[in-house]
Amino acid sequence: xxxxxxxxEFAPGxxxxxxxxxxxxxxxxxxASLLPFLMFSLEGLVAVICSYIYQDTDWLLKFTFSQLxxxxxxxxxxxxxxxPLYEFYTSMIFVPFKDFWLYSTGFVLMxxxxxxxxxxxxxxxxxxxxxxLIVMFPGNIACVFLEKPRKLVCNDSLIGAVLRxxxxxxxxxxxxxxxxxxxxxxx
Numbered sequence: 001x002x003x004x005x006x007x008x009e010f011a012p013g014x015x016x017x018x019x020x021x022x023x024x025x026x027x028x029x030x031x032a033s034l035l036p037f038l039m040f041s042l043e044g045l046v047a048v049i050c051s052y053i054y055q056d057t058d059w060l061l062k063f064t065f066s067q068l069x070x071x072x073x074x075x076x077x078x079x080x081x082x083x084p085l086y087e088f089y090t091s092m093i094f095v096p097f098k099d100f101w102l103y104s105t106g107f108v109l110m111x112x113x114x115x116x117x118x119x120x121x122x123x124x125x126x127x128x129x130x131x132x133l134i135v136m137f138p139g140n141i142a143c144v145f146l147e148k149p150r151k152l153v154c155n156d157s158l159i160g161a162v163l164r165x166x167x168x169x170x171x172x173x174x175x176x177x178x179x180x181x182x183x184x185x186x187x
Contacts, residue, residue, distance in 0.1 A: 113129075
């Protein structure tokens with residue numbers, strides 16, 4: 001029986017074509033891990049630009065961006081219950097009651113996202129999301145100055161950590177777009 005040598009990135013039993021794709025995609029691993037944040041950032045920039053151009057005149061545009069923000073914040077809230085974000089919060093020495101902040105911000109993000117979906121709760125949910133994004137801002141500052149949070153959230157990229165700071169302001173503005181009562185549908 002011959003012994004095969006498996007490198008750490010290959011799972012035992014992978015076909016040669018699968019091994020080929022693993023080798024080819026390995027350099028893209030860092031970009032793929034940042035992809036959700038990049039998509040959220042792009043959506044946020046477009047939403048903020050549209051909020052200044054159209055303000056409250058286009059019902060469908062505002063509705064679409066409220067649903068995108070809802071999906072993204074529910075997803076971000078769910079991530080607060082997984083290990084990497086737990087390690088991120090516990091690595092920040094200056095935050096007291098780390099578990100409380102981790103889980104409460106996760107709940108507010110999830111329920112704020114769900115609240116954006118319904119017209120009756122949209123304004124309250126938008127204020128809650130803007131508030132929690134302001135409360136979470138020191139975590140983004142910590143990513144710039146502390147190595148361990150930066151490794152967990154930004155793949156140890158100082159540029160990525162610095163870019164998160166102005167993007168947090170974009171996300172806050174995006175949430176504040178929905179603090180005016182939603183427009184009724186035109187039909």
